[in-house]
Amino acid sequence: MDGKNSNTNNADDPYSYTQNSEYQKELVDTAKDMVNKLIHEKLDIEDSSVNFPNTFRIADLGCSVGLNTFFAVQNIIEAIELKFKSKQQNPQIPEFHVFFNDLTSNDFNTLFRNLPPSTSRGYFAAGVPGSFHGRLFPDVSLHFVHCSSSLHWLSRVPEEVTNRDSIAWNKGRIHYTGPEKEVREAYSVQFRKDMEVFLTARALELVGGGLMVLIVSGVQDGVLPSETSIGMGFDVLGSCLEDMAKMGRVSQEKVDSFNLPFYYSSPKELKALIETNGYFDIVKLEKMATPMRHEIPNLQICTMHLRAIIRGLIEEHFGDEIIEELFDRHIKKLANSTFIFSKESRKEANFLVFLKRKVTD
Amino acid sequence: MDGKNSNTNNADDPYSYTQNSEYQKELVDTAKDMVNKLIHEKLDIEDSSVNFPNTFRIADLGCSVGLNTFFAVQNIIEAIELKFKSKQQNPQIPEFHVFFNDLTSNDFNTLFRNLPPSTSRGYFAAGVPGSFHGRLFPDVSLHFVHCSSSLHWLSRVPEEVTNRDSIAWNKGRIHYTGPEKEVREAYSVQFRKDMEVFLTARALELVGGGLMVLIVSGVQDGVLPSETSIGMGFDVLGSCLEDMAKMGRVSQEKVDSFNLPFYYSSPKELKALIETNGYFDIVKLEKMATPMRHEIPNLQICTMHLRAIIRGLIEEHFGDEIIEELFDRHIKKLANSTFIFSKESRKEANFLVFLKRKVTD
Numbered sequence: 001m002d003g004k005n006s007n008t009n010n011a012d013d014p015y016s017y018t019q020n021s022e023y024q025k026e027l028v029d030t031a032k033d034m035v036n037k038l039i040h041e042k043l044d045i046e047d048s049s050v051n052f053p054n055t056f057r058i059a060d061l062g063c064s065v066g067l068n069t070f071f072a073v074q075n076i077i078e079a080i081e082l083k084f085k086s087k088q089q090n091p092q093i094p095e096f097h098v099f100f101n102d103l104t105s106n107d108f109n110t111l112f113r114n115l116p117p118s119t120s121r122g123y124f125a126a127g128v129p130g131s132f133h134g135r136l137f138p139d140v141s142l143h144f145v146h147c148s149s150s151l152h153w154l155s156r157v158p159e160e161v162t163n164r165d166s167i168a169w170n171k172g173r174i175h176y177t178g179p180e181k182e183v184r185e186a187y188s189v190q191f192r193k194d195m196e197v198f199l200t201a202r203a204l205e206l207v208g209g210g211l212m213v214l215i216v217s218g219v220q221d222g223v224l225p226s227e228t229s230i231g232m233g234f235d236v237l238g239s240c241l242e243d244m245a246k247m248g249r250v251s252q253e254k255v256d257s258f259n260l261p262f263y264y265s266s267p268k269e270l271k272a273l274i275e276t277n278g279y280f281d282i283v284k285l286e287k288m289a290t291p292m293r294h295e296i297p298n299l300q301i302c303t304m305h306l307r308a309i310i311r312g313l314i315e316e317h318f319g320d321e322i323i324e325e326l327f328d329r330h331i332k333k334l335a336n337s338t339f340i341f342s343k344e345s346r347k348e349a350n351f352l353v354f355l356k357r358k359v360t361d
Numbered sequence: 362m363d364g365k366n367s368n369t370n371n372a373d374d375p376y377s378y379t380q381n382s383e384y385q386k387e388l389v390d391t392a393k394d395m396v397n398k399l400i401h402e403k404l405d406i407e408d409s410s411v412n413f414p415n416t417f418r419i420a421d422l423g424c425s426v427g428l429n430t431f432f433a434v435q436n437i438i439e440a441i442e443l444k445f446k447s448k449q450q451n452p453q454i455p456e457f458h459v460f461f462n463d464l465t466s467n468d469f470n471t472l473f474r475n476l477p478p479s480t481s482r483g484y485f486a487a488g489v490p491g492s493f494h495g496r497l498f499p500d501v502s503l504h505f506v507h508c509s510s511s512l513h514w515l516s517r518v519p520e521e522v523t524n525r526d527s528i529a530w531n532k533g534r535i536h537y538t539g540p541e542k543e544v545r546e547a548y549s550v551q552f553r554k555d556m557e558v559f560l561t562a563r564a565l566e567l568v569g570g571g572l573m574v575l576i577v578s579g580v581q582d583g584v585l586p587s588e589t590s591i592g593m594g595f596d597v598l599g600s601c602l603e604d605m606a607k608m609g610r611v612s613q614e615k616v617d618s619f620n621l622p623f624y625y626s627s628p629k630e631l632k633a634l635i636e637t638n639g640y641f642d643i644v645k646l647e648k649m650a651t652p653m654r655h656e657i658p659n660l661q662i663c664t665m666h667l668r669a670i671i672r673g674l675i676e677e678h679f680g681d682e683i684i685e686e687l688f689d690r691h692i693k694k695l696a697n698s699t700f701i702f703s704k705e706s707r708k709e710a711n712f713l714v715f716l717k718r719k720v721t722d
Contacts, residue, residue, distance in 0.1 A: 054499065054500060055499040097499050112465050112469060112490040118491055124496070126460060126488060126489045127469060127473075127489075128485075128488075129473040129476065130486075137458070138415065138456040138458050138485055139456060140415065141416055
């Protein structure tokens with residue numbers, strides 16, 4: 001879902017998501033071995049006639065325009081095929097029907113053009129427009145759900161944080177990186193609501209015994225967003241907007257009413273939400289190796305990456321005329337804030353969550 | 362599929378398919394009562410547990426960008442619901458999953474934006490990119506297929522007609538409107554191959570007892586394309602291209618290598634192809650009332666309609682710089698060829714073909 005609103009149809013555009021998603025690709029690669037292992041251990045193909053019939057349906061939620069979604073799906077299919085081959089003497093490998101989902105504003109034309117050719121990809125493909133914070137598929141129709149680097153997108157910015165009359169008003173910032181507990185809490189409540197809706201929708205759509213892999217962008221337990229490089233980066237962006245408001249380049253009111261719809265949850269919080277929801281067994285919930293950790297952060301790349309992800313949000317709120325100036329300012333300010341990229345600040349984390357739909361009678 | 366290649370993302374564009382598809386809309390409306398009646402008579406919901414389980418899957422093939430596809434699908438769903446309500450005491454109405462298919466070059470972004478809101482449409486929606494001259498769905502996964510005003514699109518222009526060394530070379534024309542039998546035969550052979558592929562693919566995808574409605578643009582038995590206003594219109598367009606070649610506005614070679622990938626079949630031919638294929642029972646094959654018959658043809662509208670349909674083909678072959686001049690010339694020539702629109706010339710016809718997948722053991 002990252003960059004879903006980037007409104008760039010051109011995958012060659014240096015600012016496009018396609019050109020700025022190596023981080024997400026590395027996450028998918030990192031998850032691969034664990035996902036394969038868990039599919040091997042946890043996919044019940046014995047009662048295949050009931051829950052896993054001739055067609056095996058896989059959904060990738062928040063797929064963006066490719067290519068990461070195709071790698072992820074390919075990995076999953078290979079692991080499932082392997083499982084069938086290892087468990088059955090005359091393996092009846094099912095046909096695969098893969099559903100690529102993202103918001104209606106996603107560029108599905110580019111996604112479809114990027115699809116591997118039908119002759120070689122080994123699955124039937126479909127695109128599904130709509131929010132995963134709601135139902136997307138019929139009851140009991142999916143066997144596997146994958147959702148990578150997307151669940152930190154909230155369905156909306158919590159109302160209170162842009163309301164001047166609320167104690168949770170987030171004045172002067174665009175994310176919950178300030179000291180006010182109320183702002184953090186408003187974001188946290190929104191995430192809780194969204195996750196409950198997400199998990200319940202998927203629970204109804206998955207067959208009993210169906211599997212779900214979530215790769216969730218979050219933070220370690222006890223880490224505040226203000227302590228992470230991503231939170232600090234948002235603060236720098238927020239201060240650029242404040243500067244532009246002071247200079248009259250953009251209205252103060254517009255800046256005040258802008259907040260980012262992202263929430264970075266902790267493993268403790270995720271675990272509690274999944275258990276409260278109650279439809280899934282947690283097979284695995286663990287921190288993943290951080291992508292690109294070994295690399296010395298490059299300011300240019302960091303800004304391009306951020307731009308690819310949030311450009312759509314900025315355009316929607318401010319119009320597209322401020323984009324160039326805003327990100328020019330951002331990269332200049334970042335250059336004076338190199339502590340953001342110190343090892344100590346890089347406290348964002350990604351979690352692999354492997355769930356199995358409980359079988360109900 | 363009409364206008365699928367029009368490459369216009371803007372449904373407000375006066376030249377877009379959306380603004381030029383009243384004819385197709387009227388066809389869908391005309392078919393409505395008959396389709397409802399046949400669904401009532403022919404849909405076997407008694408063995409619903411086997412062939413019609415909780416999810417009822419419908420595909421519209423050659424859907425373009427809406428809105429006609431949504432009308433068609435809505436009609437079908439209402440008829441199916443009615444059938445369930447009339448036959449069951451406590452009707453277990455299934456959930457509907459609707460697949461909108463067109464070529465990868467179709468503007469799915471516009472299609473998805475045009476979709477009725479998920480809260481009110483009463484079905485789950487997905488887009489499927491790819492040619493219906495091949496497999497699009499897993500085995501035995503569809504219950505109903507609809508395909509309107511699309512089957513006259515061939516998968517390709519028959520090779521011989523643009524080959525100077527072939528006796529079927531279609532020199533000086535862009536369609537099989539000339540006296541040469543060989544050209545007509547080459548088109549007819551291509552249609553036969555395409556229909557066989559189409560019918561076999563759908564037969565594998567549909568459940569036993571599954572239904573298929575085709576609205577086919579064709580001609581009455583014994584009518585030559587040169588006798589129809591559509592064929593004459595193509596001839597006028599071809600002569601405009603020849604004029605432009607003579608004036609050096611476009612290369613003669615380009616014009617010689619351009620032919621339209623359309624075939625207008627007759628009911629006799631359709632019946633024979635379906636019977637040879639063998640997978641379907643023909644429930645109904647009948648001529649439909651011709652849309653807009655009562656209206657006095659408007660040259661401007663006729664040209665805009667043609668332009669919406671074939672613009673993509675022209676652009677792909679000649680580039681987009683000739684579009685304006687070509688259609689300007691077309692409308693001027695048409696003004697001198699009003700006999701094209703005489704009642705006697707309007708011999709094109711549309712056929713409603715209602716098929717039922719044979720149940721095999």
